[in-house]
Amino acid sequence: MPRIFSLFLVILSSLILTACDDDDDNNSAAVNAESGFQVGPRPFFLVEDMDEGELKTALQSCENGPFVKTDFSIGHRGAPMQFPEHTRESYVAAAKMGAGIVECDVTFTADRQLVCRHSQCDLHTTTNILAKPELAEKCSTPFSPADAASGTAATAQCCTSDITLAEFKSLCGKMDASDATATTVEQYMKGTADWRTDLYSACGTLMTHAESIELFKSLDVKMTPELKSPSVEMPFEGDYTQEDYAQQMIDEYKAAGVDPENVYAQSFNLQDVLYWIQQEPAFGQQGVYLDDRVYNDPSFTPSLADFEELAAQGVKIVAPPMYALLTLDADERIVPSEYATLAKAAGLEIITWTLERDGPLAQGGGWYHQSIAEQINNDGDTMTVLDVLAKQVGVKGIFSDWPGTVTYYASCMDMR
Incomplete structure (x- = not known):
């Protein structure tokens, strides 16, 4: 354990300082000298904690990399397991861990400027x-x-x-x-969970949405902005409408010359996604409908007709929470849920959230694992869940609070 803890500090420090000594034996397994992507010690800890089996053996065989950037790994607010969410430091950490896509949640200030906040x-x-x-x-x-x-x-x-x-x-x-x-x-202002840390929280750098675009361009990652539901009454101050807000977000990508193929605009509000499909089709064709009906609508039951209706409206990607995509079969194995099966049958692609946000999994995990809690009893089960989502559900990408874990898995399974 002392060696693992030492390794942990070495890698975390390197994520901030962008320094990496390729000759250091303590971090040679966690850093791929050829690509420069650093997954940190966590994936190695998770693999060692897995139950014995073919998947563990396969993942152990990849401990020396190479670890490559992949769009399958999405930085959820950056890398907030260790870095303050939606800060420059968190975004840089996610990119260094091989996340091919990084998220800026978008909201607005009193003077109607777009900024990154959850x-x-x-x-x-x-x-x-x-x-x-x-x-x-x-x-x-x-x-x-x-x-x-x-x-x-x-x-x-x-x-x-x-x-x-x-x-x-x-x-x-x-x-x-x-x-x-x-x-x-x-x-x-205190109260940080004991499985996170304040070591890198002295003064995280807040960012405007436009600044995040320029940073992501410099890091060579794709972008997934989420238009957050306003907490104030819209139209704001009588004349700033929801449509103005949705358009302003897209306009900042156009002003920055970003290829629409590199942007996955998201919203929990279906009308936002439909607005982009109709008014900004180059961006709207990759619009992501964050489906909260599974927990916010007591009457919601997944159906093929419902998903086909979404597809008919031009929606191509849905993104429910992880637990909505997973269930247990008669043999208590983790398998795709009815939601997952029907969404795929309707031709929809799926992105999901959020891996490694529940904290330690010894007691069945938390909200994100609620549908499979009976089969979750150690942190290594993170990799089992990831494997089912990737191979059986067939998700397009996974948001994670420690993107290096998904990068490790995707690199091992040759998923680019």
Whole structure:
């Protein structure tokens, strides 16, 4: 274990500093000198933790690489298992781990500038805004401390739409976390999960959407922006419509001269995807419908007719959470779900989310593994889930909080 921990620190440091000593025996297995892609020590840990079998043997045979960039590996908000999400540092880490596609979730500021944040109203947990009094006072809901006597939790809500772009750019990104028992701002800003780290969270660099485009171009990765659902009433301030918002996002790719084939625009709002299909078909033909009906619509049942209707409207890619694509058969084996089978039958491609977001899997995982929890009992099962998604479900790509794991698997299985 000391050697693995040492290796872990070496690789994480190299992801930030872009330095790698090819002569260092401690990281030679994790770094492919020919390509320069660094998967980090985590995939090796996961493979060793797997149950014995053919898949483990096959993956062990790939421990020396080569590890190559692959569109099958999608950086979910970058590489947020270790780096503050939607920061430059997180994006660079994802690209260095061989993610062929990296995500910027898109929302807007008070002056209608597009920025990368997972939610319009997450600044209180993902940045240091509460530690900046002049900006904290602009938050939709100012910080309120916990009250143990009444059982009241600490609260705050700070939105990108509360502040200008210049004010947004003055913030530092941090690991997404808060402490509901906090009685001070300093306490509230802590709370990072014990399986993550604050080592690389001193001041993550926040990015505009346009800046992310230029960074991704320089990193030679494709782009998957997600148009986030506004937390404010639309039209914003009476005249900024949802269509304006959806068009503005595409316009920034056009202004940057990005080939539409390198962009996978996403939204949970089907109308956004249909807007792109109709108004920006070069981009819309790769539009991704993030299907939340499986957990937000109690009446939803997958059907061939439903998926064929999506296809008839021009939708080509659907993206539900992982658990919606997996189930257990009569022999308790992990197999494709009815959703997966019917979507493929309708000719739809599938992308899914999010690998390695549940934390340790010893107790069956969490939300992302809920349909197969009975067969999840160790971290190595991550690789088994990945294998079923790749080979049996036939997904087009997988979002991961540690893209190096998917890169390792895809490189081993010769999936480019």
